[in-house]
């Protein structure tokens with residue numbers, strides 16, 4: 001076994017070109033559990049990313065068209081940096097999701113790069129990336145690919161990452177309008193989602209996006225509920241006026257888009273019900 | 289230009305509590321928790337779950353409070369690592385440790401080292417945390433004995449005594 005600790009993206013890509021099967025190690029909060037519990041055969045080669053400062057940065061990309069522009073977040077930025085401060089103000093939904101991950105110790109280490117690498121349907125970063133139409137940036141020695149997150153995640157713990165590729169970061173548009181993330185689990189701290197949902201208003205386009213976690217093989221975007229709501233109401237208005245009937249119907253449509261299963265954490269019936277309740281509550285919060 | 293990988297049975301070096309330690313002939317997949325306890329003779333950090341759930345292995349890695357069981361030791365060769373043994377020189381007690389004893393915040397003691405590190409980290413960044421902030425900051429440290437009341441009382445006592453000293 002060998003462990004490499006490069007300090008630039010170019011060095012990482014050079015290592016990966018020589019050893020395409022090497023295991024990337026970011027915060028280690030998924031990888032080390034598997035190694036400690038011997039669920040994962042010890043990797044022959046590890047490329048550790050903790051020294052790569054470039055991956056821990058984020059930047060605002062202003063736009064020429066008078067919209068809010070976009071933000072690019074490095075794959076190695078720990079969740080702790082998303083919970084408060086300027087990034088939390090730009091993406092309140094990401095801040096809310098980050099705050100629900102594990103515990104402070106997990107959030108000090110865990111990253112979006114790792115959440116995307118693992119690609120669990122219960123990953124808390126992923127519904128936010130789906131609701132905000134994030135672009136995932138992939139690099140290898142051969143070049144760069146930019147993949148919409150909905151095309152990046154293709155199944156339970158499955159993504160389109162090729163050997164030799166590194167997720168360098170994600171880019172998301174800054175939107176006008178309320179956004180938030182909700183999650184249910186068996187308790188408040190240190191819990192993997194039983195069901196989760198991210199809702200983001202887009203006042204400039206008069207639209208809403210809703211993404212569901214832990215109720216399908218991938219994160220699910222609720223196109224039906226989104227389109228229905230935009231047809232019912234003027235979503236560029238502020239404040240929004242959401243009646244109980246509209247909130248309920250929105251939740252019902254969201255639940256109908258879910259494809260939950262029974263497993264050791266919960267039942268399909270509970271998950272479907274919960275995700276509908278979360279969706280209509282999020283909509284009520286958007287109008288409050 | 290690619291660097292030579294660390295490959296067993298070579299030596300790698302860790303900076304722990306201000307001292308440089310050589311780790312020799314170790315399997316490179318070992319967690320920092322294992323290396324601290326079994327190879328460097330620093331058994332202060334405790335291992336209960338080895339999957340990040342309990343916090344009894346909490347250490348400071350470049351100033352961040354993390355679970356040592358989730359750090360691959362061989363990837364942390366450049367990091368500044370502080371364990372519970374490194375919080376005070378020569379086995380003296382820190383004010384947080386003394387408060388845990390005074391308030392009876394220790395029963396079996398298994399969770400204590402991780403909590404001590406987490407409380408030091410909290411108060412360094414937030415000298416007067418609200419009750420909610422303290423609960424949140426310690427939510428990754430599980431104690432099955434005390435019911436947490438005395439642990440929070442110990443934190444309050446440290447906050448009060450530090451504020452008192454600063455006022456003098």
Ligand SMILES: Cc1cc2nc3c(=O)[nH]c(=O)nc-3n(C[C@H](O)[C@H](O)[C@H](O)COP(=O)(O)OP(=O)(O)OC[C@H]3O[C@@H](n4cnc5c(N)ncnc54)[C@H](O)[C@@H]3O)c2cc1C
Nearest residue numbers: 026027028029030031102111113114115117123124167340
């Ligand atoms: C106690 C505990 C509680 C947890 N609670 C939650 C929770 O509430 N919500 C949640 O979503 N997750 C949770 N997790 C899981 C984990 O913390 C997250 O999935 C986290 O985002 C993983 O990030 P990491 O940097 O630690 O990943 P790592 O463990 O370093 O890597 C995970 C995977 O991603 C790959 N990878 C890492 N970085 C890159 C990159 N830049 N490019 C390509 N591939 C990469 C790795 O090769 C590996 O396959 C928990 C874990 C623990 C131990």
Ligand code: FES
Nearest residue numbers: 336338340343357
């Ligand atoms: S032993 Fe590391 S968190 Fe439990």
Ligand code: FES
Nearest residue numbers: 395396431432433
């Ligand atoms: S004192 Fe026993 S676990 Fe906390």
